[in-house]
Amino acid sequence: MTDTIATMPSQHNYFYFYTPTSLSISNAFISSDGSKPIWIDYATDITIASVTISLENWLPDSSKAVVDIYCDSYYLTTIATSNIQIICDSSPMAMSQVFSSKKLYAAYHSNITVSNCDFNKQSSSSQYFIISTNPHVSVFDNITFDNVTFGSYSSQILIEVTGNPTMSVSTISNINIVCSAQKMVMQKAIDSNTLLDVYYANITVTNCDFSNFSALSSPTFIYASSPTTSAIDNVTFNNVTAGNDTSQTLIWATGSYSKSVSNISNIQITCSSLPMAMPWAIYTFEQWVCIFSNQSKNQSQRPYRFIIRGLRKLL
Amino acid sequence: MKLTQMKPFYPKPNTISILLFISLLQITSSLDLIIDASLSSANGNLYLNLQSAINALLTDSSLKTTTNTITLLPNCVGKTQTLSKSTTIQGAGVESLTIQYQSPPLSVNDLSVCNELPLLSLTNNFYLYLNNFAAFSLVGLSIRYRWNNGNNYFWADYIQTPISQVFALT
Numbered sequence: 001m002t003d004t005i006a007t008m009p010s011q012h013n014y015f016y017f018y019t020p021t022s023l024s025i026s027n028a029f030i031s032s033d034g035s036k037p038i039w040i041d042y043a044t045d046i047t048i049a050s051v052t053i054s055l056e057n058w059l060p061d062s063s064k065a066v067v068d069i070y071c072d073s074y075y076l077t078t079i080a081t082s083n084i085q086i087i088c089d090s091s092p093m094a095m096s097q098v099f100s101s102k103k104l105y106a107a108y109h110s111n112i113t114v115s116n117c118d119f120n121k122q123s124s125s126s127q128y129f130i131i132s133t134n135p136h137v138s139v140f141d142n143i144t145f146d147n148v149t150f151g152s153y154s155s156q157i158l159i160e161v162t163g164n165p166t167m168s169v170s171t172i173s174n175i176n177i178v179c180s181a182q183k184m185v186m187q188k189a190i191d192s193n194t195l196l197d198v199y200y201a202n203i204t205v206t207n208c209d210f211s212n213f214s215a216l217s218s219p220t221f222i223y224a225s226s227p228t229t230s231a232i233d234n235v236t237f238n239n240v241t242a243g244n245d246t247s248q249t250l251i252w253a254t255g256s257y258s259k260s261v262s263n264i265s266n267i268q269i270t271c272s273s274l275p276m277a278m279p280w281a282i283y284t285f286e287q288w289v290c291i292f293s294n295q296s297k298n299q300s301q302r303p304y305r306f307i308i309r310g311l312r313k314l315l
Numbered sequence: 316m317k318l319t320q321m322k323p324f325y326p327k328p329n330t331i332s333i334l335l336f337i338s339l340l341q342i343t344s345s346l347d348l349i350i351d352a353s354l355s356s357a358n359g360n361l362y363l364n365l366q367s368a369i370n371a372l373l374t375d376s377s378l379k380t381t382t383n384t385i386t387l388l389p390n391c392v393g394k395t396q397t398l399s400k401s402t403t404i405q406g407a408g409v410e411s412l413t414i415q416y417q418s419p420p421l422s423v424n425d426l427s428v429c430n431e432l433p434l435l436s437l438t439n440n441f442y443l444y445l446n447n448f449a450a451f452s453l454v455g456l457s458i459r460y461r462w463n464n465g466n467n468y469f470w471a472d473y474i475q476t477p478i479s480q481v482f483a484l485t
Binding site: 013014015016017018019020021022023024025026027028029030031032036038050052054085 | 421422423424425426428429437458460466467468469470471472473474475476477478479480481482483484485
């Protein structure tokens, strides 16, 4: 069990590996409060499998992930995480960072379940639950967030990938988000930034109530910013409630005029029966080519809006 | 002395055998130590605790042998292992070190299972530092960091294949 401390110590403890060729952690239980990271530098192959991670009393000022993989410069690191179960303390806590990787070759995250977590506490630093920064390749597959409360504070993002527009390719697929019964402020749940290619597929969002007042600018749930090509396919929003902030957007895809191609298909939205302002369903901006197909909504619900700005070609 | 005056050294067959035997001993040398919490004093390869077993592997801070194994018996469960000093274990790039529990469960997926593992508590500002091994394995241990006093860390530099399995980090 984790010691109880209120703030991040100036010199924190760690479980540290430098330049391992092949590092494996399996069939393990890890309890963390943000002050005691597993920190891995300049590794070649990292495998983390069949691990239970318990998040307890997460320190609001922690900037360390449970597993923090870091390189000062690009390194041929591949991390593969699979069969990870993440559980939380019953009381609200700041959003934890679980896996953080920077400047590596590839990050593969698959079969991760996060359950019963209430991140309804403010943090002094940006909180990305799983983040990959500047990978050549990143894959997030079969990740479930069940009964999770988040987004009440800015920079609480469940999945974040930030890349290099000339080389980074990312697939984000089979993501299932089930919100808790609490009202939440809409905040980015899945965010990709400046990648070469990004592919979102099979994303389901259920029972999310975004009707808490939002002071955030351009609140967006699924965000793809400025990739050269993006495909967003088979996204379903079930029983969602939007708030009174009419700038709320469920899916936002921006590009850069000269090169961006976006293919958005099979989007289904079913709103709750609660009164709400009309959100943007899909917002595209600065696309060169944008292809829409098979959008639908449950008819008894409110209308939703599309906005397409700066588009050169709509198919 | 002129080079032409030097006599080449041709070892006798017996000398070659001895040299081969010695180098073979160095390559394959191993230490297999056991921690038995029921002991009142160390005896042969049996030791009372982890710190004394680690000390037995070392000359100064360097490993004496290539293959090193420390096995904790089930009677270590419920007795906390601590370091009595900051400990450095130095290799030369070819050694392996395994610290293992003799009867680990198949997996540790719950905090309650941690109580069934031998516990190593990093506390009192003491750290465990490993450097330059071919392999390091940690099997079936629960490791607890205690924040209270600062530098209670585990640090592994240049370990080619670190493996941690069936363990808990709390």
